[in-house]
Amino acid sequence: xxxxxFGFNAFGQIRVRGRxxxxxxxxxxxxxxxxxxxxxxxxxxxxxxxxxxCRIKASWSRRAxxxxxxxxxxxxxxxxxxxxxxxxxxxxVVSRGCTDASIGELHLTLVFPDRIESWDLQKKEETPSxxxxxxxxxxxxGPPLNLxxxxxxxxxxxxxxxxxxxxxxxxxxxALGAEHAILLCATGAVYTWGxxxxxxxxxxxxxxxxxxxxxxxxxxxxxxxxxxxxWHSVCISDGGDLYVWGWNESGQxxxxxxxxxxxxxxxxxxxxxxxxxxxxxxxxxxxVFISIQAFPALLDVAPSCEIRTVSCGSRHTAAVTxxxxxxxxxWGEYGQLGHQKLISSDEPKCVEFFREQQLHVVDVTCGxxxxxxxxxxxxxxxx
Amino acid sequence: MKTCxxxxxxxxxxxxxxxxxxxxxxxxxxxxxxSSLVDVLKRSRRQLYGDAASSSSRAIDAQIILDxxxxxxNTGTWRHVDKEWRRLYAYGCLFKVAALCREGPSADNVPxxxxxxxxxxxxxxxxxxxxxxxxxxILQGEVRKSSKEEDDKTEQVEVKRLKIECxxxxxxxxxxxxxxxxxxxxxxxNTNHLLPLKPVILxxxxxxxxxxxxxxxxxxxxxxxxxxxxVPVEVGSxxxxxxxxxxxxxxxxxxxRYILNEDGVTGLGYLAQHQLFDQxxxxxxDIRLPDYxxxxxxxxxDITVNAWFGPGGTVSxxxxxxxxxxxxxxxxxxxxxxxxxxxxxxxxxHQSQLLHNTSQVEAxxxxxxxxxxxAAAPYLECVLRPGDVLFIPVRHWHYVRSLELSxxxxxxxx
Numbered sequence: 001x002x003x004x005x006f007g008f009n010a011f012g013q014i015r016v017r018g019r020x021x022x023x024x025x026x027x028x029x030x031x032x033x034x035x036x037x038x039x040x041x042x043x044x045x046x047x048x049x050x051x052x053x054c055r056i057k058a059s060w061s062r063r064a065x066x067x068x069x070x071x072x073x074x075x076x077x078x079x080x081x082x083x084x085x086x087x088x089x090x091x092x093v094v095s096r097g098c099t100d101a102s103i104g105e106l107h108l109t110l111v112f113p114d115r116i117e118s119w120d121l122q123k124k125e126e127t128p129s130x131x132x133x134x135x136x137x138x139x140x141x142g143p144p145l146n147l148x149x150x151x152x153x154x155x156x157x158x159x160x161x162x163x164x165x166x167x168x169x170x171x172x173x174x175a176l177g178a179e180h181a182i183l184l185c186a187t188g189a190v191y192t193w194g195x196x197x198x199x200x201x202x203x204x205x206x207x208x209x210x211x212x213x214x215x216x217x218x219x220x221x222x223x224x225x226x227x228x229x230x231w232h233s234v235c236i237s238d239g240g241d242l243y244v245w246g247w248n249e250s251g252q253x254x255x256x257x258x259x260x261x262x263x264x265x266x267x268x269x270x271x272x273x274x275x276x277x278x279x280x281x282x283x284x285x286x287x288v289f290i291s292i293q294a295f296p297a298l299l300d301v302a303p304s305c306e307i308r309t310v311s312c313g314s315r316h317t318a319a320v321t322x323x324x325x326x327x328x329x330x331w332g333e334y335g336q337l338g339h340q341k342l343i344s345s346d347e348p349k350c351v352e353f354f355r356e357q358q359l360h361v362v363d364v365t366c367g368x369x370x371x372x373x374x375x376x377x378x379x380x381x382x383x
Numbered sequence: 384m385k386t387c388x389x390x391x392x393x394x395x396x397x398x399x400x401x402x403x404x405x406x407x408x409x410x411x412x413x414x415x416x417x418s419s420l421v422d423v424l425k426r427s428r429r430q431l432y433g434d435a436a437s438s439s440s441r442a443i444d445a446q447i448i449l450d451x452x453x454x455x456x457n458t459g460t461w462r463h464v465d466k467e468w469r470r471l472y473a474y475g476c477l478f479k480v481a482a483l484c485r486e487g488p489s490a491d492n493v494p495x496x497x498x499x500x501x502x503x504x505x506x507x508x509x510x511x512x513x514x515x516x517x518x519x520x521i522l523q524g525e526v527r528k529s530s531k532e533e534d535d536k537t538e539q540v541e542v543k544r545l546k547i548e549c550x551x552x553x554x555x556x557x558x559x560x561x562x563x564x565x566x567x568x569x570x571x572x573n574t575n576h577l578l579p580l581k582p583v584i585l586x587x588x589x590x591x592x593x594x595x596x597x598x599x600x601x602x603x604x605x606x607x608x609x610x611x612x613x614v615p616v617e618v619g620s621x622x623x624x625x626x627x628x629x630x631x632x633x634x635x636x637x638x639x640r641y642i643l644n645e646d647g648v649t650g651l652g653y654l655a656q657h658q659l660f661d662q663x664x665x666x667x668x669d670i671r672l673p674d675y676x677x678x679x680x681x682x683x684x685d686i687t688v689n690a691w692f693g694p695g696g697t698v699s700x701x702x703x704x705x706x707x708x709x710x711x712x713x714x715x716x717x718x719x720x721x722x723x724x725x726x727x728x729x730x731x732x733h734q735s736q737l738l739h740n741t742s743q744v745e746a747x748x749x750x751x752x753x754x755x756x757x758a759a760a761p762y763l764e765c766v767l768r769p770g771d772v773l774f775i776p777v778r779h780w781h782y783v784r785s786l787e788l789s790x791x792x793x794x795x796x797x
Contacts, residue, residue, distance in 0.1 A: 010443075010444075028437060028440040028443060029439055032447075060419065060451070106417065179458055230454060
């Protein structure tokens with residue numbers, strides 16, 4: 001499985017930045033904003049062999065690559081990564097034997113069979129800033145750990161790290177946004193809580209919730225996975241349908257966004273006329289713009305497509321279909337949509353690069369302003 | 384047209400107000416700000432004083448700071464946003480302005496730089512002795528220099544256009560009229576109006592304002608003083624409507640679009656409830672704080688001064704505010720209706736937290752079926768004209784409709 005990344009790269013978290021200090025103007029832009037999918041080079045293990053990257057997690061300024069075969073370890077690229085000894089610009093974290101990890105801007109959380117550790121990324125310390133023992137997992141003790149979920153609760157992105165969840169909820173998977181959370185239960189029901197100011201909780205209003213509250217609009221449908229962006233939420237039904245709600249100011253919901261159209265109009269008129277001017281709203285007569293979607297809405301990503309997995313950055317969304325295509329939409333000014341352009345979009349578009357290279361996308365994970373896709377070769381997929 | 388040499392002078396003027404070197408440029412932030420972002424800030428500071436960086440590199444790093452802090456500013460409620468993020472946003476604006484003004488003869492850079500300063504002033508917090516205010520002053524000087532020739536031509540055209548709208552003002556019945564008094568003493572105002580919380584129109588108390596004399600406010604004057612500045616504008620008939628929204632426009636754009644209606648836009652736009660006088664110090668010099676404000680308990684600095692500038696037809700729905708208000712009319716006229724807090728039970732306030740100070744009733748077109756008691760609520764009314772100052776006591780309900788092009792200044796004090 002190979003990984004490709006695109007989007008924000010100011011810290012070299014997708015590919016290492018050149019050392020040249022007198023970078024020509026074009027080079028700097030190309031380095032900071034990786035507009036087309038670029039392969040993420042694997043890390044060399046002790047034996048000198050390239051380790052397989054099983055999973056990638058990304059924050060704003062870093063990428064964590066999880067190598068979970070044999071010498072399980074986590075490699076960090078991006079801000080603060082060692083640039084001297086490692087040729088590929090990563091530093092290996094003390095993580096032998098770890099089974100999963102997640103990364104925020106301030107902390108790296110590592111899961112081991114017997115414990116969880118949170119390391120403060122801003123300090124170079126010998127020990128984790130927080131840790132918790134785990135009961136040894138046996139076959140009968142329920143579903144395996146699914147970060148950020150742990151037994152009886154979850155690991156938050158800021159202290160207090162461990163937060164409990166009622167066992168009645170039968171938590172199956174959890175996604176944490178900056179200020180809200182979405183929980184998928186074993187029953188297929190979805191609960192949300194946290195800040196509601198941008199409709200991201202899906203209860204139809206803008207009020208916040210302190211405790212998990214069921215998203216009633218999805219009652220009766222079985223959901224199979226959930227994801228959060230900065231101000232939006234997404235979930236996939238077991239039939240492969242995608243539901244979206246929350247803020248749409250950059251088109252991250254895939255619904256018509258007035259703000260986006262205006263910004264694109266202004267950009268093109270600036271280029272044409274060579275001067276900033278306010279263009280009159282030439283909005284197509286009947287079109288309805290949505291800036292906040294407070295109830296879940298079904299999004300047609302692509303005709304007759306089932307969605308396999310989805311991930312969100314702060315203001316963009318990326319979805320993988322069961323047929324191996326990657327679709328992206330939302331904020332794109334750092335190249336995080338992967339369409340070889342630095343523009344945003346309020347309509348899902350296929351990332352053509354993978355089709356052209358005959359690569360079958362199987363997974364996707366987003367950092368705040370970038371996107372990482374896992375691919376296998378077409379022949380392997382269809383065999 | 385901007386020449387290379389005039390851009391060079393602009394840069395030297397701006398350099399002169401920046402700290403002399405990297406060591407004197409402060410970048411102190413609390414732990415709330417992530418080290419990764421501080422890294423970008425330091426790089427921006429290095430690039431500000433070094434020559435090696437390219438213009439696109441400076442612009443990109445400034446934009447990273449802006450995009451990151453913009454996301455923080457939009458997290459949670461505005462009131463609770465950590466001031467650090469507002470400071471960060473202002474730093475981003477500063478670095479962006481520096482990048483714009485530094486190179487390139489493009490005439491578009493100056494208006495963009497002005498707009499960037501304004502964004503920093505509107506959304507950011509003051510940094511480095513309010514350096515963005517200083518810089519925008521320098522930039523405005525540049526803008527005025529290059530647009531001087533075009534001014535005289537447009538004046539005639541605009542005066543003609545405005546003559547079209549002059550609707551008949553409502554007739555105010557004697558018994559319902561807000562009482563008027565000319566230049567009362569502090570004591571008599573206190574005794575007869577402030578303490579009993581009774582509305583009154585004060586006449587003659589702003590006659591000395593430059594805004595009504597030497598610097599008489601007009602469209603041409605506002606354009607010359609603030610035309611290129613970016614301000615928040617309310618779009619839509621009233622803030623209780625679903626279609627209501629806020630946007631950012633330059634004063635020129637606002638005048639063209641919503642006052643002169645150049646592109647045939649049908650909606651209303653209102654430069655409302657904006658602290659314009661903090662943003663544009665020249666306008667602040669044209670007004671004075673009413674003496675009667677000293678009867679309050681607060682510091683002068685805590686008094687909120689807002690500008691209200693818009694075409695005829697703008698409406699502020701019936702609502703009340705938590706402070707005393709002096710509403711000074713400078714240009715044009717407004718129809719205003721006042722209801723006492725004692726009659727709140729007949730005014731059907733909204734239930735929601737957000738709009739609990741606003742009535743559900745359209746004061747001049749009440750739905751008598753939904754709001755039957757409204758007709759029985761007693762009120763006072765007036766037409767406020769240039770030179771008038773209306774005293775709206777704290778929590779007194781008021782409804783305002785502009786009758787023509789209007790500019791008012793409100794003073795909220797306690």
